[in-house]
Amino acid sequence: MGCPALLLLHLAFLLPGVAIPVPPALRALSSLHLSTSLTSHRSVVRKYSIHYTEQKVDHFGFKTDKTFKQRYLIADQHWKKDGGSILFYTGNEGDIIWFCNNTGFMWDVAEELKAMLVFAEHRYYGKSLPFGANSFKDSRHLNFLTSEQALADFGELIRHLKRTIPGAENQPVIAVGGSYGGMLAAWFRMKYPHMVAGALAASAPIWQFEDIVPCGVFMEIVTTDFRKSGPNCSESIRRSWDAINRLTRTGTGLHWLSEALHLCTPLTNSQDVQHLKDWISETWVNLAMVDYPYESDFLQPLPAWPIKVVCQYLKNPHVSDTQLLQNIFQALNVYYNYSGQARCLNMSETATGSLGTLGWSYQACTEMVMPFCTNGIDDMFEPHSWDLKEFSDDCFKQWGVTPRPSWITTMYGGKNISSHTNIIFSNGDLDPWSGGGVTKNITDTLVAITIPEGAHHLDLRANNAFDPKSLLLARSLEVKYMKQWIRDFYASLRKTR
């Protein structure tokens, strides 16, 4: 079944056995200052400075004192030394500049919170490579790619900023992150509450581990998105797999399908067919994640409510196999060729190159073991059960490591987190990752915010004229909580003086 390396978070069960994509190009930045980015419909100039700090490669061992340079960005146009705050983006698995440019929310609230914005790059991604070009060479070099090391980097970076930026020392820091970055934001508040007054964890599936949530919930939500976006849409997709299987039984069929889907590389064998189905599955998953209410360019350039657009081509499941696959092509074409520039569809690409697929594949094979499954009944995919043994064997072949599926729960508590405070868990109901997220208040200060019309961390994106009301409400609540944390911080500071 499917193969995707998913947005921000990659679907681990699909990865092993699939050819590994090259890591995202590490973009060279010509200048240390003044980068510009385009966000949603508006052209916004976002000024930030780029910095590097020395980090220990291993915070948890003393055999080596080797260090590497961790990249981080600072934007302080709206920062006030008097009564201000620091919003700290806990970088996830990709180039930090891309995250910076796709987290318009922080820029939008900076003035109101008198906030300095800091975007910290996660080790082993972007330019923060502990062993340079050798970082992904083998399990020895990858040994320091863990969430614990990343959190320790954040802790050391915050101490560094407080030591070196006059005025920063006695200011509250708030962690902000989305997806895996949202998990890191939540975990950072849990493990380093002395460092951050609170955390906004957007679309953070902290419960997508072990059997905390059913393994099928993710793909069920993807399916629901398609079912609700057009008549017979999910049913058309459900039927497409068998159509592919039937069509590709012969050489002629393989050839016909390669042409019909405008594939850059024609299908030649059954392995290619599996790859095709994985790639198509990943496409539907990605669409579910970025089903935003306005034109956007996150994983790909896309129209508003892209699933609705896709579903216009998938209204009739009861057509011939060839017709169904021609419709599927039109649907894929929405995702892969919205610009109209693509000459063919490339099965080795599914999303932006700014994500570090290689690093995440390793993380999914070690700590981030997220069970996924499908049954073809509650979802629109071919049935595929979660097989830890198979997954583990594939991981060992690929990276020489054995996953530790229960470690994250030991470390971060699973469902048993009620003693922590000041974390907002926001989730969009359209987002498949909400299935592993916290969608109900745990306590007064561990709160859930749900956005019915929201896909993957929509709330972290820049303000947009097409933002649904539920999103505006969610963001205003988030700001309200953050202001409360800031007030509490200063009140407590005054008391101890």
Next chain:
Amino acid sequence: MGCPALLLLHLAFLLPGVAIPVPPALRALSSLHLSTSLTSHRSVVRKYSIHYTEQKVDHFGFKTDKTFKQRYLIADQHWKKDGGSILFYTGNEGDIIWFCNNTGFMWDVAEELKAMLVFAEHRYYGKSLPFGANSFKDSRHLNFLTSEQALADFGELIRHLKRTIPGAENQPVIAVGGSYGGMLAAWFRMKYPHMVAGALAASAPIWQFEDIVPCGVFMEIVTTDFRKSGPNCSESIRRSWDAINRLTRTGTGLHWLSEALHLCTPLTNSQDVQHLKDWISETWVNLAMVDYPYESDFLQPLPAWPIKVVCQYLKNPHVSDTQLLQNIFQALNVYYNYSGQARCLNMSETATGSLGTLGWSYQACTEMVMPFCTNGIDDMFEPHSWDLKEFSDDCFKQWGVTPRPSWITTMYGGKNISSHTNIIFSNGDLDPWSGGGVTKNITDTLVAITIPEGAHHLDLRANNAFDPKSLLLARSLEVKYMKQWIRDFYASLRKTR
């Protein structure tokens, strides 16, 4: 100045440069069941079973999946499956059986709390050696000796117990520890609050790092203990250093002093003299830690209020150098020869062999960097400033590692811990480690209990007829808090069902 490898915690500043003692003998236990121990004045039979669990050598990296056997003890005579609890001793730097036998408090309260007692051995101590006889070979083998790895061991062990012992799953666990073990108990509650409902951190100097407390406070408390235990006592000791310096200028003097002090190995050079002064200093420090109100045998067999006994020999500081040193011998003899069996005093021994001096020396050279200093004015020792550079160089020579003095604060928060809950910090005013401890309430649930007549974690020792009233009060408060945590745990359990 002084050299001691101190009780439970060793005075780091004194260690480097000093010959390293062999690690404590790893006692072979003939049976897996039924050990007996003598505690204070009473003969108490304490039944426990000895177990081993597989632990990853490296919880924080995946390069290796190597495991080792961690030892732990269980005593469940008073455990009730219905409404019971689990008291979990977070083992520190030594043989867990020795800690088990010196933590009578847990045994004394087991019935009242319907508690199973678990004593978990700290990795690299006792029989829990990740690389067997090679564990201390070099920095590569020692790389996994950190507090974070130890806490992860505890977390994995608790999951293991809850999985494998019927009835344990839905019971509250309370961490208990003294000294470094107390630090671990507190840190365990801070980092793994999902694992333990609360922690009793006895004599845990969690602030003895960086400049959180003045580096001189430790030796000032030692001095105060001696000053208050007899007229001119601390002054006699203060004068003894120069007396030693003067006497040992000549070969005759060296010889005389070796005889006067009944040293097993005579002094031959200035290095020996430094070693002598370090050894004597450590003796005074150890006496301060175990200045218990009754006869005891913790570090050494000792009379009740041993400093008072020592001070009977040190009433007159204004005597000749030789007379002063003869008096010092009488004082040392209280500590080293209370049994009257010793033929000579052995400078390579200062305390029980159950402590893992080697492991602690490494820990002090990596994470547990505790600055200590003396000025000879506020304390009775020769002046010695804290010199990180010198300390660091010595650590590198000795272990091939460089200390990271600020890491513990980054990791565990220093003074900024108010967001945590359910930790009791108990301290005895006589205990030099109380200087780096939490001796005032931080919040309603981060509470300090002080015991004016208490030395080092006196509250963890078994009930004794000579226990001062302040100790009885402290223990009853501790039990009150623990019962509250247990009630809260069950109340919260009922709510979620």
